[in-house]
Amino acid sequence: MLESLAHIATILGAVGLLFALLTWQGSRKSFHHAVITNCTTRFQKLSSKLGQLPLTTETVQQYLELCNEELFYFESDFLPQPIIDEWLDGMLSFISLRREDDESLFQLPQVSAQPDTDLSPPFSAEQYLLLKNFPRLYYAFRLTLQAEKVIIGVQRKYGPDAARAQMVLTVIDNLHSYKEQPFLKHLHRTRAEAW
Template identity: 25%
Template sequence: MMNFGINNYKDLIEFISYIITSFSLIGIWITYAWSKKQIHFSTMSKCINDFREFLKCYGEADETLAFEYIDLVNEELFYLEKNYLPVDVAIEWIDGMIDWLPFYNANGDFIQSQNLSFLKNEQYVTIVLNGYPRILKVIQLNKTIDFEKVRLASLTLENRKLQFEERNKLIFEIISNLKLSFWRKRFITRKIASR
């Protein structure tokens, strides 16, 4: 028993308990990592299913759909704030929101929703979003974004590059408005060209 500094049975029991504790900590870490992935997966799955259901009804009762979409976006933004999503997924979801949400540019100009007609009227948007402070915070931009570039229709190679750069600025602005320093750091250091 002298080989590992074990002089008696008490030392042997302590040594065994250290080993068991070490394995327990490793097990706890593995369980935590697995449960975090499960949370990411279940969150993404729920929101994707909700969006698919929304798209099935798109074009019918637009006012009802606008409220459903606003609820969904509010939920997604909550998940972003709480870091329930991987960074790549969060950026993709924000990029998808750009075509559906209205915005207020830094100069105060109202930018209509591209896809929801009920979110094209500024007065209506003000009334609807009054109950959604998280979304209001996101759509009130501190920098001027060129929405003509963001929503370019003709995607030649040059236009695609212009659109990509302007959309990235808008995504970063949305992330900044959510005050997600973790996401900002990842967004800045990440090469978004893979989108």
């Protein structure tokens, strides 16, 4: 009799764990969907302002806040990879990669550029300084000399679309290494010691 009760308890425990896991997965998917919907809605509200040049500092500030939040969600695995790839590609239309050595902005060399074509992001120099208020964004959109060589090599070999994809990969690589920055490691270590 006790053996039968033990088997029943084991089965009920397994069913309970399975139910909890399925509930947790459903909640996680629902949360991820809410994050994506929230960010998309906020971008749609900003998009009409982003299309009006020159941009106001308030619009740039709101856009950078949204981008910084989206990068946080990516770092925290709240976004699927295809979503963040698309969002980063869109961000590159407004935020240029910044060379690490001299802080100059990087633009893909144009194979057949029109002399009157301005491909620079719409931020003014003063507005670009706002990036420093967002360490994650500032770090993510930096460009090392090695990464620049890779991007230009990809453009020569495969064209500008592939180079743009390589720029997205550069930002993703920077985000992954951002987590390993000494000040963040110190925060994690200090919090772990406090617990």
